[in-house]
Structures are given as structure tokens and as C-alpha cells.
Amino acid sequence: MPLSAQTPPPVGVPPLNGEPLPLEFVNTVFPVKGVLMDGFRTTEHLAWWLRSCRGSLATHLPESAVDALGVADVQCFVMLRDASRRLVDALVNCREADPWDVAHLNRAATMDRAWPLLCWNAGERPVAVHVSTAVPSIAVQSEIAHAVVRLLTGASGVEPKACVAPGCVFYFDQARSRREWCSTGCGNRARAARHYARRHPHRDC
Ligand SMILES: [Zn+2]
Numbered sequence: 001m002p003l004s005a006q007t008p009p010p011v012g013v014p015p016l017n018g019e020p021l022p023l024e025f026v027n028t029v030f031p032v033k034g035v036l037m038d039g040f041r042t043t044e045h046l047a048w049w050l051r052s053c054r055g056s057l058a059t060h061l062p063e064s065a066v067d068a069l070g071v072a073d074v075q076c077f078v079m080l081r082d083a084s085r086r087l088v089d090a091l092v093n094c095r096e097a098d099p100w101d102v103a104h105l106n107r108a109a110t111m112d113r114a115w116p117l118l119c120w121n122a123g124e125r126p127v128a129v130h131v132s133t134a135v136p137s138i139a140v141q142s143e144i145a146h147a148v149v150r151l152l153t154g155a156s157g158v159e160p161k162a163c164v165a166p167g168c169v170f171y172f173d174q175a176r177s178r179r180e181w182c183s184t185g186c187g188n189r190a191r192a193a194r195h196y197a198r199r200h201p202h203r204d205c
Helices: 021-026 043-052 063-067 071-092 099-109 136-153 184-199
Strands: 029-032 035-038 115-119 127-131 160-162 171-173
Touching: 021 071, 021 136, 021 171, 043 063, 043 071, 071 099, 071 136, 071 160, 099 136
Parallel strands: none
Antiparallel strands: 029 035, 115 127, 160 171
16 A cells, blocks of 8 residues: 555654754664664655655655655665765764775766756746656665765765764764754763763763
8 A cells, every 4th residue: 555645654763853864864774772773674664764855855756656665775775875874984983985885875876867957937936947867766866875975075064973972873964063962862861971970980881
């Protein structure tokens, strides 16, 4: 049965933190009670995430394309997400990138040839219409790969940083505010952990 926009999200979807698209993408790995979960475990999980991020995508993603997602699409998104996540991790930790990850990202970026077309109706503000040569699921992967390239090269103005709160694995845009954590909850936990460490210097948290 096709999923509709009103369908409740499947259990265990990744949190959306309002970060730029490439960071939301790499943040689809998240901890639950200390165990890392993959937010793209099934086609339903991937469909939920794509619907949730549709407003951040230039690619036209009709509901029929989301309903048609298959296991192979999930595997492709997971591989692109994992390569992107390792590259962001290498960047924020000043480590060398794995050439395989660079090649994988570049391959995904070339899977589509997209361009903007000017559309200007009388009496209306001109808008750009995104034209793609690939099917939507491929076009979205290519668009996300482009966004990750822009993120890694600094072209997007985003400054990725890893959250320092205990147990958190998220990245956030430090250019928006000079913080050390991804959310208010992580900030509270990080401050509590520091307070505990000062009061109990010889114990592990
Ligand atoms: Zn965090």
C-alpha cells in the first residue's frame, strides 16, 4: 500500500535538527540507548526522511517516486551517506580522506546532469525550475553529493563541527552560532558531565 504524507513515521527515524541538508544527511546515523542506529534501515525509513527533507531539495520528488523506492535505493543512499559521513569526520578531525570515499562521492555527483531553467510568468516573480536528466531517486543522490562537495570545500559557508556532548555522534553548522553542541539537550548534558568531572576528578563518567 502506498505511503501517504499522513502516514505515521516508522519507528526509529533519525531526528531532524534543522541543519543544512548535507549535515542532516550524515546525521541519519544516531544513538539510541548507547547503540548506533541507521536511519535508513528500510524503504519506509528512507521515504520518511526524503519526505521530511523535500523542502530542502531542488530536485522535484513526486510522491510516486517516493512510493517506488526499493531496497537497492536504500543501499545506494546508505553507501553515499556512509562515505559522506567519513569525509565530514575526516574534515572536522583534520585527518586524511579515504580515496575510496572521495571517488564514491564524485561518482554520485556525476550521476545526474541538472540545470536551472528560468520560468517567468507575467505578473509574477521569476523562479528557477530545476531540470534533471535522471530519475528522482538518482537525481536526489546526485544533488546531495553536490551539497556535500560544497560543504567539504567551504563553498556553502557551512562550518561542520562534531558535537562534544557525551555519546553524541551528530555534526552541526558552527557558522550559525559559536556553540560546542548540536542541541540544547546536548549542551545540558555536556555541562552536567563537566560539572560531575570537576566534582569527582578520579571517577569515570
Ligand atoms: Zn549533540
